[in-house]
Amino acid sequence: MQNKKADINFFALAKRMKRPLILDGAMGSLLQQRGVKMHSALWMSLANLENPEIVKGIHDEYIEAGADIITTNTFRTNPLAINRLTSKKIKGLVRKAVNIARAAAGDLPVLIAGSNAPAEDCYQVKRTITKKELEANHKSHIEELYSNGCHFILNETQSHFDEIKIISNYCSDNSIPYVISLFFGNDLNILSGENLSEIIKFIKDRNALAIGFNCILPSTMIKTKRLIKNTKHWGFYLNCGDGAYTDDNIECGISPKEYAKHVAEYTTLSPSFIGACCGSGPEHIRELKNITDGNIKSQNSRKN
Numbered sequence: 001m002q003n004k005k006a007d008i009n010f011f012a013l014a015k016r017m018k019r020p021l022i023l024d025g026a027m028g029s030l031l032q033q034r035g036v037k038m039h040s041a042l043w044m045s046l047a048n049l050e051n052p053e054i055v056k057g058i059h060d061e062y063i064e065a066g067a068d069i070i071t072t073n074t075f076r077t078n079p080l081a082i083n084r085l086t087s088k089k090i091k092g093l094v095r096k097a098v099n100i101a102r103a104a105a106g107d108l109p110v111l112i113a114g115s116n117a118p119a120e121d122c123y124q125v126k127r128t129i130t131k132k133e134l135e136a137n138h139k140s141h142i143e144e145l146y147s148n149g150c151h152f153i154l155n156e157t158q159s160h161f162d163e164i165k166i167i168s169n170y171c172s173d174n175s176i177p178y179v180i181s182l183f184f185g186n187d188l189n190i191l192s193g194e195n196l197s198e199i200i201k202f203i204k205d206r207n208a209l210a211i212g213f214n215c216i217l218p219s220t221m222i223k224t225k226r227l228i229k230n231t232k233h234w235g236f237y238l239n240c241g242d243g244a245y246t247d248d249n250i251e252c253g254i255s256p257k258e259y260a261k262h263v264a265e266y267t268t269l270s271p272s273f274i275g276a277c278c279g280s281g282p283e284h285i286r287e288l289k290n291i292t293d294g295n296i297k298s299q300n301s302r303k304n
Contacts, residue, residue: 010111010152010177011210011233011272019292020267023069023113023237023275024062025284029250031058031073033281043076048097055097058282059104065282066289069111069273070104071154072097078141080119080133094141098148113154113179114145116167122157122183122215125191135166142170142178152177157215159183159191164199168206181212181237186220200227208233215239215277218254218262225269233272238262241279252279260287267291 014021028044034054039046047055059070074097082093101112119137120128127134142153155167158180171178180203188196203211210233213224217239228234242253254262263274274291276284 008177009209009233011235014272015233015270020235020271021068021111021273022066022285022288022292023235023273024059024067024071025237025276025280025282026240026250026278027055027058027071027073028075029241029252029278030281031055032249033251042081044073045076045081045093045097048073048077048093048100052096052100056100056104059101061282062285063104063108063110065286066292067110067275067285069113069275070101071113071115072101072145072150074098074115074141074145075117075156078117078119078137080129080137094144095148098145098150102149111151112149113152114142114150116141116145116153116155117157118160118163122159123191127160127162131162134163135170138163138167139170142167142176146176152179152209154179154181154212156181156212157183161190161192161194161199161202164202168203168208171208172206177209179210179212179235180208181214183215184213184220186223188223196224197227200231204231210235210272212236212273213238221262221266225266228266228269228271235271235273235275236266237275237277237280239277239279240284241277250278252281254279256281256283256287259284260291263288264291 031044031047036047036051036054055073062070074094077093105112119134145153153176155178158164164180184190184196190199200211211231213236221236221238240252240254240259241250274288
């Protein structure tokens, strides 16, 4: 496993820059919009093999729009999904996805986040696999992402406490830089029933680079403000889709400018990173870049 100086917190550096790092937007829904076929529970992971030029092109567009962080197209390259649905080897698929992202980043100061999703469906409440399978799934996928060149692991849409514990303990024990990004309902409970405040406290004690919130609606994000105030490194990328979370086809439901207005409400609370989730595209990220540029100009004018 590569040593990437896990003691460096990229989001602490962002605080010193006086602006949040900009995470990219959606990959899967954008691939859909560009005619790439969805492969059942593998989502869009096979695009790394079948349409690598489109995947790289999307990374390129996000970087051009102002993203400091691009996310590998590995939301469904985890062992449980791969082994059950295709004969393709996970090592080759993960490596291909990371290499595409690295090629897009080139020599630019762009971080590569390795996407590690829940082992089963993101919105599935009842666990259908064993604890042993769950542990093996995450350890293998995280190791593959990190050893192939990701700067940190972005554990996305996590909403089961057993899974959060496995990921956090494994990354912390092995000095792998990681972020846990949470999905939860309007009651601020994750799908396994625990309250968001309990989960945040647990993650804080496990050396995570930052705590994130993703795929939730802007109306749900508003309810987190009290918790955010006591969290040093945090960030979010909200659902921009039109329709239900579980829809197979995801269209944009929040315009870039409208989304930027939602995000701007939280800039005074010093997020470490901001981005966009399902249904978003490069224009959403460009608008977020405009927000951070405007804040920097405003700060400089006050100093002068």
